[in-house]
Amino acid sequence: MDVMPLVLSLLYQFGTGAAFLFLAALGLVVILGMMNIINLAHGELMMIGAYTATLTYHAGVPFWLSVILSFFVAAAFGAVLELLIVRRFYGRQLGALVVTWGVSLVLGQGTLLFFGPFLPSIGIPGGSFSYGDFSFSAYWLILVLISLLLILGLWWLYNRTPYGLQAKATMQNADMARSLGVRTPLIYTLTFSLGAGLAGLSGALLAPTVTIAPFMGQQFVAPAFITVVVGGSANVIAGAVASSAILAAVKTPIGMAFGAFSGTVALLLAALIIIRIMPNGISASLQKYFNRRAGGAMR
Amino acid sequence: MELNAAIETRSLNKRFGGVVAADNVNFKVLSGELRCMIGPNGAGKSTLFAMLCGLESADSGQIFVFGQDVTRTQAFKRVRLGVGLTFQTNRAFHDLSVRENLTIPRASAKQENMEVGQARLAFALDAFGLDPNDQTKAGELPHNQLQWLEMAMILVGYPNLILLDEPTAGMAPEETQQTAKVLKHLNSTGLTTVVVEHDMAFVKDIAQTVTVLHQGQVFAEGSVAEITAHENVRKIYLGRA
Amino acid sequence: MKTIIGLISGGGDIGRTRVFWIGFGVIVLLFLLYPTQTSAFRVSNVSYYLLNIPLGLGMALLWGYCGVLSFGHVAYFGIAGYTYGVIAGNMTENPLGPLAGVAGGLLASAFIAGIFGYFVFYARVQKWIIPILTLVLTLLLETFLGQTAGYQWRIGSVLLGGYNGMTGIPWFQLGGFVFEGYSFYYLCLFVVLACYFSLRMLVNSNFGQVIVAIREDEVRTELLGYDIRARQWVVFVLSAMLAGLSGLLYVQWGNYITPSQVGLLQAALPVIWAAVGGTTSLLAVVISAFTLNWVTYTLSSQGNQYAMVIIGTLLVVTMLFFPRGIVVMVAERLGRLTTRRTAPSKP
Numbered sequence: 001m002d003v004m005p006l007v008l009s010l011l012y013q014f015g016t017g018a019a020f021l022f023l024a025a026l027g028l029v030v031i032l033g034m035m036n037i038i039n040l041a042h043g044e045l046m047m048i049g050a051y052t053a054t055l056t057y058h059a060g061v062p063f064w065l066s067v068i069l070s071f072f073v074a075a076a077f078g079a080v081l082e083l084l085i086v087r088r089f090y091g092r093q094l095g096a097l098v099v100t101w102g103v104s105l106v107l108g109q110g111t112l113l114f115f116g117p118f119l120p121s122i123g124i125p126g127g128s129f130s131y132g133d134f135s136f137s138a139y140w141l142i143l144v145l146i147s148l149l150l151i152l153g154l155w156w157l158y159n160r161t162p163y164g165l166q167a168k169a170t171m172q173n174a175d176m177a178r179s180l181g182v183r184t185p186l187i188y189t190l191t192f193s194l195g196a197g198l199a200g201l202s203g204a205l206l207a208p209t210v211t212i213a214p215f216m217g218q219q220f221v222a223p224a225f226i227t228v229v230v231g232g233s234a235n236v237i238a239g240a241v242a243s244s245a246i247l248a249a250v251k252t253p254i255g256m257a258f259g260a261f262s263g264t265v266a267l268l269l270a271a272l273i274i275i276r277i278m279p280n281g282i283s284a285s286l287q288k289y290f291n292r293r294a295g296g297a298m299r
Numbered sequence: 300m301e302l303n304a305a306i307e308t309r310s311l312n313k314r315f316g317g318v319v320a321a322d323n324v325n326f327k328v329l330s331g332e333l334r335c336m337i338g339p340n341g342a343g344k345s346t347l348f349a350m351l352c353g354l355e356s357a358d359s360g361q362i363f364v365f366g367q368d369v370t371r372t373q374a375f376k377r378v379r380l381g382v383g384l385t386f387q388t389n390r391a392f393h394d395l396s397v398r399e400n401l402t403i404p405r406a407s408a409k410q411e412n413m414e415v416g417q418a419r420l421a422f423a424l425d426a427f428g429l430d431p432n433d434q435t436k437a438g439e440l441p442h443n444q445l446q447w448l449e450m451a452m453i454l455v456g457y458p459n460l461i462l463l464d465e466p467t468a469g470m471a472p473e474e475t476q477q478t479a480k481v482l483k484h485l486n487s488t489g490l491t492t493v494v495v496e497h498d499m500a501f502v503k504d505i506a507q508t509v510t511v512l513h514q515g516q517v518f519a520e521g522s523v524a525e526i527t528a529h530e531n532v533r534k535i536y537l538g539r540a
Numbered sequence: 541m542k543t544i545i546g547l548i549s550g551g552g553d554i555g556r557t558r559v560f561w562i563g564f565g566v567i568v569l570l571f572l573l574y575p576t577q578t579s580a581f582r583v584s585n586v587s588y589y590l591l592n593i594p595l596g597l598g599m600a601l602l603w604g605y606c607g608v609l610s611f612g613h614v615a616y617f618g619i620a621g622y623t624y625g626v627i628a629g630n631m632t633e634n635p636l637g638p639l640a641g642v643a644g645g646l647l648a649s650a651f652i653a654g655i656f657g658y659f660v661f662y663a664r665v666q667k668w669i670i671p672i673l674t675l676v677l678t679l680l681l682e683t684f685l686g687q688t689a690g691y692q693w694r695i696g697s698v699l700l701g702g703y704n705g706m707t708g709i710p711w712f713q714l715g716g717f718v719f720e721g722y723s724f725y726y727l728c729l730f731v732v733l734a735c736y737f738s739l740r741m742l743v744n745s746n747f748g749q750v751i752v753a754i755r756e757d758e759v760r761t762e763l764l765g766y767d768i769r770a771r772q773w774v775v776f777v778l779s780a781m782l783a784g785l786s787g788l789l790y791v792q793w794g795n796y797i798t799p800s801q802v803g804l805l806q807a808a809l810p811v812i813w814a815a816v817g818g819t820t821s822l823l824a825v826v827i828s829a830f831t832l833n834w835v836t837y838t839l840s841s842q843g844n845q846y847a848m849v850i851i852g853t854l855l856v857v858t859m860l861f862f863p864r865g866i867v868v869m870v871a872e873r874l875g876r877l878t879t880r881r882t883a884p885s886k887p
Contacts, residue, residue, distance in 0.1 A: 038668050088860060093668050094609050098815055099859040101611070105808055105852030113845055218804050222679050225672045233666070261683055268676055272659040279663040352763060378765040390760040392753055402746065403753045405765035456765050 005132020013256065016140045017248035019147040023206060024220040025227035025240050026150065027199025032228060033236030034171050034191045036093060037086065040100040042199055042224060043217025044107035049074045049200025050207035050216060051111070054119045063125055067204040074200020075193045082192035090188070104217070111214035119212040143205060150198075154237055167191055222264060223247075226271045232281015239283030246270075246282070303366060305330045305460045305491040306351060306382075311360035313346060313515075320346035321357065322515040330365075330459075333486040334493045335502045337526075338512035339535060344495045345387055347512065348462050352384045353377045365459070378405075381412065383453030387464040387495075391449045393438030400448055401431045404455035416457025419485055423451050426481045443474040450481075460491040467501055479504045503527075511535075552605075552743035552752075554821045554871050571729055575722045583725045584793070589833040590728040591789035594735045596813040596829030597822060598782030603811075604819025605743055606775045607755030609667075612674030613783040613810055615681050618802035619652055620645035620784030621791040622685070622700070625709040630696035638712045642788055649784030650777050657776040661769045678802050685799035705798030712792045719792065728789055732826070735782060739822050751775055783810070805848060809836075812855045818865020827867050 028042045039045070049070035056066040081103065089096035126138035158164035169177040170187045178184045203217075210216055227247060231239025250270045255263025278285040306328050313321040320343045328334045338344055349355040351362060353374030361370045364380050391400050424431060427447035437448055446466060453461060466482075467475040475498065482505055486492050496502050502509060502523065509526045511519040519525075519532050526532055555564065575583045595617055603609050624641035631637025656677060660670050689702025700706060712719045712727065719727045742748050753761040754768050762768050791797045800806065809832075817828030832851070839847040862869050 038672065085856065085860065094671070095859060095863065097609065097611075097668060097671055098811060099856055101808060101811065102852045102855030102859065105805070106849055106856065109845075109848040109852065113849070215804070218679065221804075222676045225676055229669050229672055261687060264683070265680055268673075268680055271673065271676075272656075275665050275669065276659050276663045279665050354759060354763075373767070375762045375765055375767050378763055384763050386760070390757055392756045392760070394756060395749075395752065399749055399753075403749050403761070403764065452764065 002132050005134050008131060009134040009136075010252070012134075012136055012141075013252045014248050015144045017252045017255075018244040019140070019144040020206070021223050021227045021244040021247055021251075022147045022151075022240060023143065023202040024224040025231070025244070026202050027195040027197070028224050028228050029195075029231065029236045029240045030154070030198055031192055031195035032233055034167055034195075035090070035188060036233065037089065037096045037192075038093070038100070038228075039086075039192075039195065039199075040097055041081070041104040041107060043219075043221045044104045044111075045074050045078065045196045045199035045217075046203030046206070046220050047108070047111065047214065047217040048077055049203030050210075050212055051115065051119065052200065053204035053207050054122055054212050057122050058120060063122065063208075067201065070204035071197045071201040074203070075197030077200075078196020079189055079193040081196065082189045086192060087185070087188065108214050108217065115214065117213060121212055122208045124208045139208065146205065151237065151241060158237075163187075163190065223267065226267050230271050230274050230282060232278070232283040232285075234280060234284035234287050236283065238286065239281055242282045242286070246274075303330055304328065304363065305332070305365060306493070307363040308347075308351070309361045309363075311347075311350060311362065312358045313343075313350060313355065314358060319343075319515040321350065321360075324360070324512075324515070324517055326510065326517060328460075328491060328493055330491055331486070331489050332491055333482070333505060333507050334510060335506035335508075336493060336495045336510045336512060337497070337499075337502060338518070342512040343515040344512055345464055346515075348384060348464055348495065351462060352382055378456065378458075381457070381459035382462065383456055383458035383460070384462040385446075385449045385453060385464060385466060387468070389442075389445050389449055391437045391445055391452060393436070393445075395437060397429065397433035397435055397437055397440070397448060398431060400437050400452055401429075401455060404452050412457040412459065415488060416454070419488055419490060420451065420454040420457075422484060423447075423454050423481055426477065426484075427451060443470045446470065447478070454485075458490070461485075461493070463492070463494045465495055465497065467496065467498055475501055476504075499527075552748055553740050553823055554868065554875075555823055568733070572726075575725055580721055583722060585837065587725045587728045587793055588790075588837060589830050590725075590732050591793055592786055592809075592813075592833050593732045593826055593829045594782040594789075595786035595810050596817070596825045597735050597739055598779035598786075599810045599814040600817070600819055600822050600825040601739060601743070601782070602775055602779040603814055604821070604825070605748065605755060606751045606772060607667075608772055608776065609671040609811075610674040610776070610779070611671040611807055611811060612676070612678035613780065614802045614807045615674070615678035616649040616653055616780035616783040617787035617790065617806075618678075618681060618685070618797065618799075619787070620649045621709075621787035621797045621801065622706060623648040624788050624791050625706045625797060626695045626698050628710045629698035629706075629708065632710055635713060635716055638710055638792075639714065641710075642712070645788050646781050646784050649780045649787070653777045653780030654773070657773045657780075661772045661776065664769065675804075675807060678807050679804065682799045682803045685802065701798075703799060705796055706791075707796045709791045709795045709797065711795070712788075724793065728793075731785065731789065735785070736822060736826060743822065747771075808852070808855075812851055814865075815855055816858045816862075816866050818868025818871075820864070821868050821871070824865055824867035824871065828865070 024046075027045060028039060031037055031039050052070040052073040053063075053066045056069055057063055061069065085099060085103065086096065089099055124137065124139045126142065128135050128137045130136070158168060166177065166182045167187050169180070169182055170184045174184050210219065227240060227243050230243035230247060233239070247267055247270060250266050251263040254266040275281070304327050306326075308324050308326045311321050311324040311326070324347060326347065336344055346355060350357050353369070353372060357370065361368060363369065364377055364382060367380065369377050369380065392403070395403070427444065427450070429444065429448060429451055437445060440448060446468075450463065450466060467478050470478065479501055482492055482494065494505070506523050509521065509523055510517060511526060511532050513535050518535070519529050521529070555561075574586065595613060598613060599610070624645040627644045628638045628641030631640060656674070660673060685700065686703050688700035689704070691699070693700040693702070698706065711724070717723070743752075750761065750766055751771055753764075754766070754771055758768050790801070813829040813832050814825050816832060817824035817826075819825070836847050836851055839850070858866060
């Protein structure tokens with residue numbers, strides 16, 4: 001047997017695993033990093049994205065357009081959620097956790113009552129091709145590519161646009177930003193809405209790969225939260241990228257050898273061990289490391 | 300008086316990003332001393348306190364408490380060695396009663412400190428006018444009593460060394476004088492005391508020795524007279540006040 | 541005895557007046573007499589509302605008094621329930637089997653909570669991480685239990701049973717006396733009262749004051765000489781054992797357990813009981829746990845699909861408008877009314 005196909009297959013498994021974790025955690029990460037709030041309705045926002053994509057797709061909208069539509073539907077939903085509820089919980093992290101959990105219950109159950117126990121699924125677009133003894137899904141490769149584009153896009157958004165500048169200022173010191181004329185409530189609404197939209201986008205992108213049901217969000221909850229916990233809140237985007245990569249490196253071999261469930265258990269164990277060593281997540285440790293290096297260089 | 304160190308640091312370094320909070324700090328307070336520490340805002344006083352009691356870890360260097368290397372010791376274990384600390388912003392439990400504030404602190408297991416510790420606590424409570432059975436919420440106390448409450452709380456643990464971060468901040472002159480009186484008395488019973496203070500009148504009143512921190516470094520050290528006469532100290536600190 | 545009374549009536553919970561204790565006594569009396577006045581079916585239902593109370597009390601202790609939030613305490617409920625099922629189910633011939641099952645169940649809950657607690661508390665993780673990871677743990681447990689269908693998932697003679705769950709779990713018995721029906725009701729009532737009074741003593745003890753101090757200000761408490769990691773760990777394990785106690789009573793009540801008992805919907809319930817009651821009062825959580833179990837059980841047994849929507853909405857409304865809990869805020873209002881009546885001279 002050739003080594004090359006095996007290596008490529010492992011790389012493919014790793015890349016898609018990391019892309020899955022990154023996509024699952026994306027919206028959560030944006031909201032945590034900018035607003036220091038954990039949105040427990042994250043899974044349900046992904047579900048809303050998946051539902052929007054599925055319903056519009058079956059109504060005849062092209063798949064990629066329906067994915068974009070899901071971003072806006074979930075973002076609108078997020079904006080409403082922020083204005084009505086989340087806004088009262090800034091600075092009360094545990095309160096925000098609990099209230100968003102209440103929202104998630106209502107959304108999940110409400111969807112069950114409204115749309116029934118499941119929707120017809122979307123077939124995976126793009127087909128697959130094989131190389132050596134292994135087959136590769138074109139769609140998953142596209143998802144890896146989209147993840148990379150999203151990372152670049154977020155970097156651009158936060159470093160090259162007026163919104164990004166104002167959001168970063170608000171995150172560092174809301175009072176100061178407000179006194180400098182930044183409309184911080186608007187920034188909060190936009191950020192939450194962006195996080196919700198990204199959750200919806202991820203939900204839509206992953207929709208062809210899963211069953212479309214009211215509680216489908218639950219399957220993303222564990223991987224998304226583990227990714228965020230391991231990444232930490234010091235620099236969430238970098239943290240999420242690093243932790244998706246590390247966790248995929250843990251999950252891929254164990255999942256291949258012992259099955260998907262063992263892979264997820266390995267994720268939790270890895271997370272527990274990583275936070276025992278780095279209580280504030282990978283991003284905080286990275287930051288500390290670079291600080292020290294910078295300090296050493298200056299000396 | 301024995302000439303051993305209550306607390307000592309050797310080449311302590313700490314930085315936050317680009318800010319140097321401690322730059323090769325060698326700081327030593329002898330047992331029984333009453334030391335004041337001054338320095339402009341951002342000089343690293345509070346960070347030094349945080350490292351001494353274990354809330355921040357140093358990037359490099361060593362810390363000794365009563366001759367024991369505590370560089371890697373958890374904060375609560377340092378407290379059990381006889382260290383007490385009050386914070387720059389008052390951190391008595393505002394939602395709990397005065398009584399609870401004074402029953403919660405852990406009494407030291409060291410029996411040899413008990414008699415003198417009890418006497419110190421009793422003296423402080425009396426001088427501060429605090430009733431250990433008061434059911435009022437601490438948050439409802441006037442500011443000066445709240446500050447005094449936090450000082451009394453750390454005395455419940457019968458410490459041998461207390462670190463006070465701006466204990467008289469926001470106090471009226473007569474309250475500051477009362478605080479000075481109590482600190483001097485406590486020190487006369489052998490309680491090693493380190494006080495961070497901005498109020499030079501207060502420092503002149505109580506201090507034996509003054510340490511000046513500036514940009515994370517020990518800038519000068521000496522008697523009150525020496526420090527006030529020190530030209531560079533006047534430049535960086537006193538001149539601006 | 542005097543210290544016990546002092547501890548029970550200390551300031552750590554609502555209700556310290558003579559009127560309160562008379563009312564409390566009357567209500568306990570009503571609960572004692574209830575089985576004589578109604579059908580066995582209703583008694584069994586009320587047993588169910590009662591048996592969930594220790595789980596709620598564990599949440600109140602952990603969240604309200606210690607400031608640590610767990611979203612996955614049903615995991616310990618499930619671990620204890622399944623462990624009891626396995627041990628007692630394998631010892632059906634032995635009258636000591638159920639007792640061994642109870643001991644094993646509580647130990648298993650404590651053990652898993654102990655390991656988990658070690659990682660999170662001794663790492664001093666940020667506050668939001670604990671609820672997230674506890675939730676992940678219980679979701680994984682549900683997934684694991686869900687895939688245990690089939691004959692290969694068998695411990696001794698007991699099948700774990702996958703999504704259909706474990707069935708035929710034996711009743712509890714002590715020295716040949718089997719607790720079922722009415723006697724099981726009294727067992728639940730006894731456990732609830734015992735838990736409530738023990739916890740009320742605990743929160744009024746020095747230990748209880750220190751955990752409240754940790755909730756108020758972790759750093760200040762540590763700098764008063766306390767190992768806050770150890771205290772939080774102890775409270776976490778204790779509350780997990782309370783959840784385990786509820787799990788034990790649950791499997792003894794229904795003689796079965798399914799993985800959905802540790803699923804996301806069940807996991808939300810104790811948090812909701814605690815939030816709606818008011819986390820800073822044990823009694824308030826007892827009242828809300830009982831009432832909400834009553835409401836949800838009645839709604840869902842009538843086939844009402846809106847039960848979880850209603851409960852979820854209740855949680856959101858409570859968090860928005862009654863942040864200290866509905867029962868606590870009502871109790872405070874009542875307390876103010878009665879004090880005004882007894883002391884009208886005050887302006």
